[in-house]
Amino acid sequence: MGLEPADRRLTARLPHGVLREMAPAYVEEPRGRFHGQAGLVAAPRDAEEAAAVIRACAAARVAVVPRGGGTGLVGGQVMSQGPAPLILSLERMTAIRDIFADEAVMVVEAGVTLQAAREAAAGVDRQFPLSLASQGSAQIGGVLATNAGGVNVLRHGNARTLCLGIEAVLPSGRIMHDLKRLRKDNTGYDLRDLLIGAEGTLGVITAASLVLAPVPAETGVAMLVVEDPAAALRLLALAQGRMAGGVSAFELIAGQGLDFLAQHFPQMRQPFAPIPPWLVLIEIGLPAGMRADDALEALFVQAAEAGLVSDGVIARSGQQAADLWALREHIPLANRAVGAIASHDISLPLSEIARFITEAEAMLAGEGDMRVNCFGHLGDGNLHFNLFPARGRRREDYDDIRSDLSRRIHQMVVSAGGSFSAEHGIGRLKVGDLARWGDPARLAAMRAIKDALDPAGIMNPGAVLPA
Amino acid sequence: MGLEPADRRLTARLPHGVLREMAPAYVEEPRGRFHGQAGLVAAPRDAEEAAAVIRACAAARVAVVPRGGGTGLVGGQVMSQGPAPLILSLERMTAIRDIFADEAVMVVEAGVTLQAAREAAAGVDRQFPLSLASQGSAQIGGVLATNAGGVNVLRHGNARTLCLGIEAVLPSGRIMHDLKRLRKDNTGYDLRDLLIGAEGTLGVITAASLVLAPVPAETGVAMLVVEDPAAALRLLALAQGRMAGGVSAFELIAGQGLDFLAQHFPQMRQPFAPIPPWLVLIEIGLPAGMRADDALEALFVQAAEAGLVSDGVIARSGQQAADLWALREHIPLANRAVGAIASHDISLPLSEIARFITEAEAMLAGEGDMRVNCFGHLGDGNLHFNLFPARGRRREDYDDIRSDLSRRIHQMVVSAGGSFSAEHGIGRLKVGDLARWGDPARLAAMRAIKDALDPAGIMNPGAVLPA
Numbered sequence: 001m002g003l004e005p006a007d008r009r010l011t012a013r014l015p016h017g018v019l020r021e022m023a024p025a026y027v028e029e030p031r032g033r034f035h036g037q038a039g040l041v042a043a044p045r046d047a048e049e050a051a052a053v054i055r056a057c058a059a060a061r062v063a064v065v066p067r068g069g070g071t072g073l074v075g076g077q078v079m080s081q082g083p084a085p086l087i088l089s090l091e092r093m094t095a096i097r098d099i100f101a102d103e104a105v106m107v108v109e110a111g112v113t114l115q116a117a118r119e120a121a122a123g124v125d126r127q128f129p130l131s132l133a134s135q136g137s138a139q140i141g142g143v144l145a146t147n148a149g150g151v152n153v154l155r156h157g158n159a160r161t162l163c164l165g166i167e168a169v170l171p172s173g174r175i176m177h178d179l180k181r182l183r184k185d186n187t188g189y190d191l192r193d194l195l196i197g198a199e200g201t202l203g204v205i206t207a208a209s210l211v212l213a214p215v216p217a218e219t220g221v222a223m224l225v226v227e228d229p230a231a232a233l234r235l236l237a238l239a240q241g242r243m244a245g246g247v248s249a250f251e252l253i254a255g256q257g258l259d260f261l262a263q264h265f266p267q268m269r270q271p272f273a274p275i276p277p278w279l280v281l282i283e284i285g286l287p288a289g290m291r292a293d294d295a296l297e298a299l300f301v302q303a304a305e306a307g308l309v310s311d312g313v314i315a316r317s318g319q320q321a322a323d324l325w326a327l328r329e330h331i332p333l334a335n336r337a338v339g340a341i342a343s344h345d346i347s348l349p350l351s352e353i354a355r356f357i358t359e360a361e362a363m364l365a366g367e368g369d370m371r372v373n374c375f376g377h378l379g380d381g382n383l384h385f386n387l388f389p390a391r392g393r394r395r396e397d398y399d400d401i402r403s404d405l406s407r408r409i410h411q412m413v414v415s416a417g418g419s420f421s422a423e424h425g426i427g428r429l430k431v432g433d434l435a436r437w438g439d440p441a442r443l444a445a446m447r448a449i450k451d452a453l454d455p456a457g458i459m460n461p462g463a464v465l466p467a
Numbered sequence: 468m469g470l471e472p473a474d475r476r477l478t479a480r481l482p483h484g485v486l487r488e489m490a491p492a493y494v495e496e497p498r499g500r501f502h503g504q505a506g507l508v509a510a511p512r513d514a515e516e517a518a519a520v521i522r523a524c525a526a527a528r529v530a531v532v533p534r535g536g537g538t539g540l541v542g543g544q545v546m547s548q549g550p551a552p553l554i555l556s557l558e559r560m561t562a563i564r565d566i567f568a569d570e571a572v573m574v575v576e577a578g579v580t581l582q583a584a585r586e587a588a589a590g591v592d593r594q595f596p597l598s599l600a601s602q603g604s605a606q607i608g609g610v611l612a613t614n615a616g617g618v619n620v621l622r623h624g625n626a627r628t629l630c631l632g633i634e635a636v637l638p639s640g641r642i643m644h645d646l647k648r649l650r651k652d653n654t655g656y657d658l659r660d661l662l663i664g665a666e667g668t669l670g671v672i673t674a675a676s677l678v679l680a681p682v683p684a685e686t687g688v689a690m691l692v693v694e695d696p697a698a699a700l701r702l703l704a705l706a707q708g709r710m711a712g713g714v715s716a717f718e719l720i721a722g723q724g725l726d727f728l729a730q731h732f733p734q735m736r737q738p739f740a741p742i743p744p745w746l747v748l749i750e751i752g753l754p755a756g757m758r759a760d761d762a763l764e765a766l767f768v769q770a771a772e773a774g775l776v777s778d779g780v781i782a783r784s785g786q787q788a789a790d791l792w793a794l795r796e797h798i799p800l801a802n803r804a805v806g807a808i809a810s811h812d813i814s815l816p817l818s819e820i821a822r823f824i825t826e827a828e829a830m831l832a833g834e835g836d837m838r839v840n841c842f843g844h845l846g847d848g849n850l851h852f853n854l855f856p857a858r859g860r861r862r863e864d865y866d867d868i869r870s871d872l873s874r875r876i877h878q879m880v881v882s883a884g885g886s887f888s889a890e891h892g893i894g895r896l897k898v899g900d901l902a903r904w905g906d907p908a909r910l911a912a913m914r915a916i917k918d919a920l921d922p923a924g925i926m927n928p929g930a931v932l933p934a
Contacts, residue, residue: 102701102817104707104817146653147657149651172908172912176908177908182816183847187901187905188901188905188909188913189912189913189916190657190665193657193661197653214707214708214710217709241592241681244752244753244755245681245683245713287710287711287757287762347649350567350569350648377651379650380651381649381651417647419649422649422653426654437654441639441643442645443655445639445656446655452918452919
């Protein structure tokens with residue numbers, strides 16, 4: 001494939017040996033909604049090389065699209081419009097630079113997968129508590145650029161909370177050395193948190209120091225049957241009060257999700273028959289000297305007395321705990337097998353959730369025959385509110401109402417003080433949503449910051465803000 | 468007092484009734500290092516009035532110095548150079564707008580004192596876990612503007628971690644409505660965290676939604692004798708491992724501090740005689756079903772077997788726990804009575820702390836006769852490393868070496884990957900330190916952001932960055 005003149009001017013400026021062969025995987029994203037153009041791919045070995053790449057792109061006025069594991073769900077990693085960009089892959093920056101077990105801190109490069117980071121922490125008897133379905137591919141750089149969430153945010157926070165410092169290349173091509181390992185540091189503006197979640201539009205993160213957590217002496221898992229989401233929320237408050245912050249995960253599961261599982265993963269053993277309409281999966285981590293199943297039993301008894309739960313199973317072994325989690329983790333796979341009409345990654349103030357679910361389902365009932373699978377990280381107010389065809393109908397049958405339904409659902413969420421993108425970010429998919437629903441003063445400040453730090457607009461143009 | 472013409476142009480534009488009588492308290496700070504000029508004082512009643520004040524100041528090119536409780540220790544609240552500013556006091560914005568006990572969220576205005584916020588949370592059986600010596604005067608707006616820390620950061624994080632959303636007036640005079648109550652919200656740049664810790668230089672926070680925590684079912688307090696800071700850090704790791712994150716506070720106390728207490732607060736009962744060289748104060752919060760003193764005893768036994776502790780007392784009542792805390796909380800008062808040569812609010816990576824203390828004390832021993840009181844939030848790596856005159860000498864005797872000593876101590880801290888301002892911020896006191904030790908790329912980005920959001924430079928000029 002011959003190089004265009006602009007590419008030739010650019011390649012002459014790049015560090016030696018930094019270019020990689022273009023491959024389809026560099027221009028794809030999991031949902032297949034965005035397809036990137038085949039440009040150059042550069043994979044720097046360190047921050048200096050990454051900085052040289054960005055300076056070269058700035059000089060040649062070529063856009064830079066940073067790329068981690070490519071698992072993002074909103075197209076932030078794929079630029080499909082405008083001149084072909086350079087894809088800056090972090091795949092060669094895979095060093096775990098340091099682990100400080102006694103400090104409970106780990107310094108890793110951006111290309112380390114989330115799973116490798118978690119395993120490295122486990123190797124020193126600590127945990128890196130961020131956990132996602134895509135952790136085998138997702139890389140720390142992307143996890144931070146999108147401020148990823150997952151199942152343990154309730155207890156340990158999202159990616160932002162778990163990051164103490166970053167090394168990053170700014171759009172100017174300068175390296176920001178801010179790889180501190182400090183819990184407290186009030187020396188100026190919080191650029192770390194500004195770059196985290198900026199989806200590569202204000203620079204590229206090349207390394208990070210991450211917080212580790214102790215492995216709890218005792219962990220326990222239970223799946224409990226609740227009457228409705230309102231009861232689930234009261235159960236959450238009860239559990240939080242009893243466990244002194246020891247609730248690690250609190251996941252809402254709709255019977256619809258288990259129904260999809262039964263169809264597409266019939267080999268998985270289901271704990272309840274018939275499938276109840278609503279369940280929660282709770283995980284707790286406790287101090288030495290307590291038994292987790294005793295604590296879960298005591299919680300169950302109190303919750304049953306309060307009329308919040310009607311049935312439940314408590315895992316009696318690690319295997320049983322893993323089996324309960326496997327049910328939760330297979331719901332997205334079952335969803336994919338069914339084929340969603342539309343999916344919504346939303347969050348709401350906890351006290352608005354029950355009403356939202358009721359009202360949204362009522363709204364949808366008036367719009368046609370469909371199935372709703374509402375599940376997610378209830379403890380964080382984060383729901384995946386996904387719509388599926390009625391039995392015997394196909395996804396395509398809903399093509400004409402899909403975008404209107406999503407807009408109405410997002411409008412209901414925003415009106416209730418919620419977010420139309422709880423954990424996936426804006427990417428390119430939701431740029432219009434942000435422009436529509438974002439606070440105008442905040443949007444103006446975002447634009448001013450983008451223009452100040454990246455006046456040429458070369459960093460991931462078209463993501464988060466319009467190009 | 469007559470108004471200057473510039474003032475008259477300004478007052479004509481201000482909302483009716485917003486001006487307050489100037490009083491000395493508006494231009495003072497606790498350490499008496501900075502004295503502000505007597506300008507106008509405006510106290511808006513809501514964000515709209517605050518925005519109108521800022522627009523008026525922008526039009527008249529008058530600087531705005533936001534003011535909360537005025538308890539900051541680095542002069543961020545006092546502008547002593549340049550034309551007299553308008554002081555924007557949040558004292559009238561004292562509403563607790565909402566408390567959502569089940570959500571564990573509270574929405575408060577910037578002028579609410581930290582103590583009032585804590586009491587409001589306690590009123591619904593929750594806690595707002597930020598706790599500072601100055602909480603009776605410190606206001607939420609200032610607490611956020613300086614990203615305050617305190618004794619519970621180890622478990623609950625600093626002010627930034629405890630804030631879900633803000634309402635703020637930007638330098639443009641526009642109100643940013645971002646008062647969300649969401650644990651997860653990935654919709655664009657993190658302007659909330661940018662304004663938090665920006666010390667009023669990028670806007671004024673007028674309200675915030677804050678995270679509440681459950682009140683632990685069981686709490687316990689102990690004071691334990693350790694051989695040295697290294698042993699204290701190993702004890703911390705042991706405690707964290709046993710308690711599954713249940714350690715709420717872990718404070719280092721030097722025997723020197725208890726010695727100062729014995730001199731200046733002789734009525735306070737001291738638990739150990741003779742005073743040991745190093746101690747820690749530990750507080751834990753545990754789930755229902757455990758006894759905190761059992762947990763502390765088990766910790767003590769294991770720590771003693773490992774040679775980490777040699778003596779200790781475990782509080783057997785709430786009164787005993789309060790008495791132990793009172794010792795820790797009176798150390799700053801005793802320090803003030805003695806009169807420090809210099810004080811340093813520093814943080815270090817945990818594994819660098821023991822070496823730093825040894826090396827810094829060795830360095831000081833070569834510089835003259837003085838006493839060191841090193842104490843603070845060891846669990847967060849945050850030490851107050853304060854120097855005092857030798858017995859029989861006065862503070863003034865050290866005038867010629869004071870700034871050199873501080874610079875050398877800060878240099879040692881920075882070389883060890885630490886921070887020269889862990890929790891107090893930059894204010895006006897440490898602008899030169901930040902320019903000297905800050906990462907150049909980060910400083911350039913900070914300046915670009917300041918210029919982009921506040922092109923006229925009216926917001927708290929001279930704080931954080933040079934005016």
